[in-house]
Amino acid sequence: MLSEQLKQLQGSPTAKFFRLAKEREAQGHDIIHLEIGQPDFQPLPPIVNATIEAINQGKTTYAISSGIPELREKIASVYSEDHSVELNPNEEIIVTSGAKQGILASIYALLNRGDKILFPEPYWVSYPDMTRLSGGQFLTVPMQEDFSLNQEAIKETLSNTQVKALLINSPNNPTGHILSSSELFFVKDLIEDANLMIIADEIYNDYMYIPSSFKTILTELKDWRENIIVVNGFSKTYSMTGFRLGYSIANKSLSQGILRFIQASTSCATTFCQWGAVTALEHRLDAQKVIEDVFPARRQLLLDEVSTVDGLSLDSVDGAFYGFIKYTYSDKPSELVVEEILNHANVATIPGTAFGDSADGYFRVAFSRSEDEIKEAFKRIREFMK
Numbered sequence: 001m002l003s004e005q006l007k008q009l010q011g012s013p014t015a016k017f018f019r020l021a022k023e024r025e026a027q028g029h030d031i032i033h034l035e036i037g038q039p040d041f042q043p044l045p046p047i048v049n050a051t052i053e054a055i056n057q058g059k060t061t062y063a064i065s066s067g068i069p070e071l072r073e074k075i076a077s078v079y080s081e082d083h084s085v086e087l088n089p090n091e092e093i094i095v096t097s098g099a100k101q102g103i104l105a106s107i108y109a110l111l112n113r114g115d116k117i118l119f120p121e122p123y124w125v126s127y128p129d130m131t132r133l134s135g136g137q138f139l140t141v142p143m144q145e146d147f148s149l150n151q152e153a154i155k156e157t158l159s160n161t162q163v164k165a166l167l168i169n170s171p172n173n174p175t176g177h178i179l180s181s182s183e184l185f186f187v188k189d190l191i192e193d194a195n196l197m198i199i200a201d202e203i204y205n206d207y208m209y210i211p212s213s214f215k216t217i218l219t220e221l222k223d224w225r226e227n228i229i230v231v232n233g234f235s236k237t238y239s240m241t242g243f244r245l246g247y248s249i250a251n252k253s254l255s256q257g258i259l260r261f262i263q264a265s266t267s268c269a270t271t272f273c274q275w276g277a278v279t280a281l282e283h284r285l286d287a288q289k290v291i292e293d294v295f296p297a298r299r300q301l302l303l304d305e306v307s308t309v310d311g312l313s314l315d316s317v318d319g320a321f322y323g324f325i326k327y328t329y330s331d332k333p334s335e336l337v338v339e340e341i342l343n344h345a346n347v348a349t350i351p352g353t354a355f356g357d358s359a360d361g362y363f364r365v366a367f368s369r370s371e372d373e374i375k376e377a378f379k380r381i382r383e384f385m386k
């Protein structure tokens with residue numbers, strides 16, 4: 001009965017591990033949840049108040065599909081002030097229901113049926129199903145050991161196969177890798193040489209722990225903007241995951257395509273949440289301060305804790321809030337390792353293979369939890385491994 005189109009979707013590869021953790025919790029075990037990828041702080045009070053006020057003022061009807069002008073204008077002014085990128089809010093910015101819808105709509109906007117998109121592996125778990133849904137096809141190229149782009153392998157793939165687009169995610173989920181200037185230079189060459197289109201998922205760009213000269217590739221690749229779609233959102237910086245709000249930045253014609261996708265699916269992003277988002281951007285320095293006060297210390301704690309466990313290693317976490325931990329104490333597949341850690345240490349994590357087959361031998365922990373929970377999790381893992 002179910003359409004072929006939907007039969008080929010594989011569902012969330014992380015869902016199984018959420019379920020196993022929940023089942024064990026329901027049996028009375030005290031589980032530390034390091035599998036969940038969302039910030040643990042509340043949205044700032046002014047954001048919540050502005051959203052409630054919008055409801056009280058009756059801003060509860062459909063909004064214009066591209067997003068309320070006040071939000072698009074605010075996004076444009078933030079890009080101008082913070083990143084020196086000038087955007088036309090009426091032509092180049094579309095407000096979406098989460099960055100997720102923005103990425104899906106971008107894939108639809110770029111790919112004809114059968115067209116290919118390439119993403120470096122490990123990749124965010126949703127990209128494959130998004131591509132399948134659009135009728136496109138994906139190719140993956142494993143990153144290098146240090147999680148940087150494997151430039152030779154990407155070039156080789158592009159010389160053998162017709163590829164329309166490259167999807168990059170920096171800071172990366174799950175590896176934390178931030179694209180370096182030289183990697184961006186390589187991306188620029190791909191645009192020039194192969195006329196490649198780029199989707200840049202920048203949802204974690206307020207979580208950076210190493211100096212980086214840019215927070216958006218638009219500052220670096222100004223002259224190649226025609227070929228670039230940037231997607232970002234409010235979930236991670238402002239802890240507004242349930243508001244479901246994001247945006248795309250693209251040229252006029254691609255933005256029109258993304259807009260049609262929205263008109264055919266959700267009509268518009270939730271109106272009163274968009275008013276909350278205007279206030280969020282007004283308070284962006286406060287939100288960045290919340291992150292700076294808490295996350296660098298958690299990251300350091302995670303690096304220190306992992307270094308005390310024989311058979312585990314974590315060389316770096318440059319951005320986002322995940323540790324992609326390599327295990328050498330076992331040669332079992334990562335799915336089994338993760339199940340063992342859950343069943344014996346009561347710590348929930350996500351196996352590397354959820355992010356692509358080449359990521360076996362790793363598991364992901366999120367450090368969007370308190371320092372006490374991180375410490376306790378590794379105490380349990382150390383005991384289990386003994």
Ligand SMILES: Cc1ncc(COP(=O)(O)O)c(C=O)c1O
Nearest residue numbers: 098099100124173203233235246
């Ligand atoms: C890499 C990446 N991109 C996009 C998203 C989607 O974010 P949103 O909540 O804005 O849809 C996530 C959420 O986990 C993510 O990890």
